[in-house]
Amino acid sequence: MAKNVIGILGGMGPAATADMFQKFIRLTPADCDQAHIPLLISSIPDIPDRTRCILANGEDPAIVMENYVKGLENAGATCIIIACNTAHYWFDHLKQKSRVEMLSMIDSTIDEVVKRGKQRVGLLATDATLATGLYQKRIEAQGLTFIRPTELGQKEVMESIYLLKSGETDKATELMIKQRDELIQLGAEVIILGCTEVPIILAREIEQESERYVDSTLTLVRSAIDWYQTH
């Protein structure tokens, strides 16, 4: 029976959770089932919308997330990660409530940004991730320049994210490419995909030019595999 199991608090949304699952499989060198990383995945999507809570006084997702973290612990998870950037607004709270180790997607992403050695860092993320400064503060603390979409551009980023959540991938991609291009025009040398839907929306673009992006999902998967292999 597996001694260590990575728990994924997901469902925000399910497609982003499935993308994280696929990345665990792809990044694990395995020649048989048994060599893969043990995962427990909670994709229970009735967690209230994170952006609506932070920006529009919507229902608080914290209690529901706490409950699903507890579910993962009860099922045997020994280290928990969250498949949603915006939800990291509650990371310290959840970590305090949890009985097991938790790894942060913001930490793993910032570590990767620093490694890339570029000065000007763009961000594609939800309105709430921007408003709470989850990434901005950490980027500026590193002495790097933070670049965000224009106000109008950010509206399209958000529209693109909700389009993906409703299954309209092609329309989502069209809008997001436009905003990616605007960030580059504003001088971004590297772009954080700081919402777990964005690596799905820009999947083909990342494949063509992966050095331009820091995929928050991928950095957290790498960090969780590292944790598993050293524990």
Add this chain to the structure above:
Amino acid sequence: MAKNVIGILGGMGPAATADMFQKFIRLTPADCDQAHIPLLISSIPDIPDRTRCILANGEDPAIVMENYVKGLENAGATCIIIACNTAHYWFDHLKQKSRVEMLSMIDSTIDEVVKRGKQRVGLLATDATLATGLYQKRIEAQGLTFIRPTELGQKEVMESIYLLKSGETDKATELMIKQRDELIQLGAEVIILGCTEVPIILAREIEQESERYVDSTLTLVRSAIDWYQTH
């Protein structure tokens, strides 16, 4: 908090579990995160090899599977499905041990085969699924003709399945197409993809000609969505 949650006993292998997860997302008409089916996924792959236990006196996977079913129940699953055909050899045993509802992939697949109204039914599955007669008995009980690969052909089916499990998708596909063609030559009018790796191995072929196949993963996902929507 979700009242009903579908639990997936997976990890046999992880790629098949991820395929099942994707099929849940694709088959659920949802315009936002919250409209998706609540899922808890156990992809802890250290479950001893099912075929090796049944045919080569290998380690018994039953106790480990029981434990992971319990884990899913402890996390809140109210209905459990298994993302592996061969593991259904232990279905009745696990169902007896479980506190919650369980739905069988063999049942959902046979129901779909009957619906298709074809007489001659081929099977692509593991050696152990063949040896235990999981499908054969049920197909013949319906008065249908059961068609299996030749002995040599079945060796290639098995090789293809293990190739996928080790990440060698292209080689796996090449071998499986050959055996699919042989089943058709033997008269199969419809082919059960009776191992959860096979729909991944033949993904492109299914897309081109879906009416030729009964995908066991897909039938179980449909049956679980039905269960969720009526409970």
